[in-house]
Amino acid sequence: MRDVAVVSFAQSPCEAANRRDDMAGILLPVIREALGAVGVDRDDVDFFASGSHDFFEGRTFAYIESLDAVGAWPPVSESHVEMDAAWAFAEAWSWLQLGEGDIALVYGIGRGSLAADLDQVLPAQLDPYFLAPLRPHRDALAGLQAAAMIDAGLTSERDLAEIVVRSLSAATGNPYAQKSGHLGVDQVLDAPYVSTPLREHDVAPVGDAAAVVVLAAGDAARRLGDRQAWVRGLDHRMDTHYPGVRNLTRSESTRVAAARAAELAGFGASEVDIAELHTEYSHAEPLLASALGLERTVVNPSGGPLAGRPVTATGLVRIGEAARRILDGRAGRALAHATNGPALQHNLVCLMSGEAAA
């Protein structure tokens, strides 16, 4: 494998609704910051990859607007995924592995606030025969998954409240968080149910933000800074779509992706210092921790998605936050997880280290 590293990460503050800026307006300063930090000019980037959903904009090929911030003339090599930008990261990493170039820029831009009613929008992502016709509200399938976990004795409402309290408290140190604070467990348990057993704070708040990660290969990566977060292993796997034929209390796709990533990396998920997990709901944390075999690892030191969920950038932010802790020397090894689809259907695991492969 080619040595490929995250060399820079930037994000915009996650806002409940940004009505000042369009897509390019949110993204441009973040691209400038990420490239500026490593002294790279936009023209030096060999490949751009992005992730966003047309669902939120309500029109096809909505992401084209964001290319104004990339600069598409003279023509650039560019790609887009209609999913979380963590998968654009996976594409850029593969592209660099193929030796097509040396520097890639990945961005995610989400404006989840645009929809007047997300409960009308999000069912459009479900299978059109057995799920979408019922138009389950946005948190219904997650509520079923959380209920199944409590019924199976894998967590409790109090455990979930403790995860919320820890996450929002960690987010007080994160200037990009949409939500943070020192709450009490009982206060969290007093909040109304959104979809039993999930309460208000168990659900990640949807917001508007952009995130940018710069990847570089080999000597280019070493030239761009003193430290690199080397991507030692990356894999993603998918469970079947229909929730009725899944065991919602387990994440087999996460387990398999982590095993494959560990095989590439030479170290496993249980050997990292910190893990940033794409937990759109509090119950996802014990579920993922179990699938990944995390025990003493620090989880979501940034506060995680419970402190802010810029749709389709949330997974990429996990990669960026994990990499950042290697770049600034606070962690030697880190794990980032991203998810896509209902009730953790599709999962990506990325293992990074301050040391390139031997």
Add this chain to the structure above:
Amino acid sequence: MTEGASLSAPYTLEFPFERTVGPKIGTFFAGLKERRLFGARAERGVVCPPLEFDPDTGAETGELVELAPAGTVATWTWARSRAGDPVARDFAWALVAIDGTAGSFFHAVDVGGDPSRMQVGMRVRVRWRGDRVGDLRDIECFEVAP
């Protein structure tokens, strides 16, 4: 434009396509129109609703099997009713294990708006829509079986 103001326009979210649903799902929907419930044989057992492909092996699923329109609640979450929902008062979204199947069916359960009547393991049966057209909403919801 003044600072902070933005343009807006009315918008209707729609999916203006018709789909051919294939032999398994097509027969399943045609069955609903006749108040009949079908599942498909898969490696783990009969799955209802039927999938075209086996969730465990990826192979084509086997023959369709007619099932009694009743089952047991496996998991549920309580929801506030909204315009267009299957039940006009607060209800549960649930995974219902149809009798004789492996796995469960995602649909709404009506317990008269009272969440204390919902329990894992409770018996429910299909409430059929009066005017059926051959799609999933031919099942209005599940209701408590007497």
